[in-house]
Amino acid sequence: MITLVHDGKPIIESTLICEYLDDTFPEPRLMPTDPWQRALMRVWTKAVDEGLHEGITEISFSAVFRERMKNMPAELRESRFRNIGDPRRRDRFKSTFELGVQSPFGLYAVAAYERAFGALEAALAEGGPWILGGQATLADIALMPYVARLDYLGLLEAWTENRPHIGDWWAQTQEWPSFKRGLRERVSEDEFAEMRTHGPKIRTEVAALVAGLRHAEHPPTI
Secondary structure: EEEEEEEOOEEEHHHHHHHHHHOOOOOOOOOOHHHHHHHHHHHHHHHHHHHHHHHHHHHHHHHHHHHHHHOOHHHHHHHHHHHOOHHHHHHHHHHHHHHHOOOHHHHHHHHHHHHHHHHHHHHHHHOOOOOOOOOOEEEHHHHHHHHHHHHHHOHHHHHHHOOHHHHHHHHHHHHHHHHHHHOOHHHHHHHHHHHHHHHHHHHHHHHHHHHHHHHHOOOOOO
């Protein structure tokens, strides 16, 4: 759990921390002042909290951490599973270890991103260049780390091919100085190399799951 301590008072959860920081240090303003726009912003941060965060855990586990656990002695691996206190979380990781992205939880993760990217393309096509229009907001910032992880794993194009507005959004995001300082420059070259090595191994499976969802579902919404 992420915790911020400011003036001796703890604030937990990344979304709440972002809102607290914007209220406390409002320059530059990253939350809209208009109530309706602020509600739209929170639709995106809610999507991160309720689907994308858990989803990237499953995808990252399938691509990278599963490889690490395969190489562990069986006793150590079982000890790691026992040490996961939340039974639901433990079951997810066991399923993903056994089946990779073909686990039901892998499908749920891929579906969460398909919904989000479908809605993101539509939002950017309607306005842009940022999610809520001309200014970056916490809606954009909330998505950035999750899109970055997919990109670093070499998996992003499974969702963004033929979604040009997302490509433009992601290109400008990577040039944003705050993104470079706050995220990209904090990823070590060893971590980056590991993601680039193992992520593409599941690319075909992920692309097939995305294609199946597109044939089966109505246009996604957040």
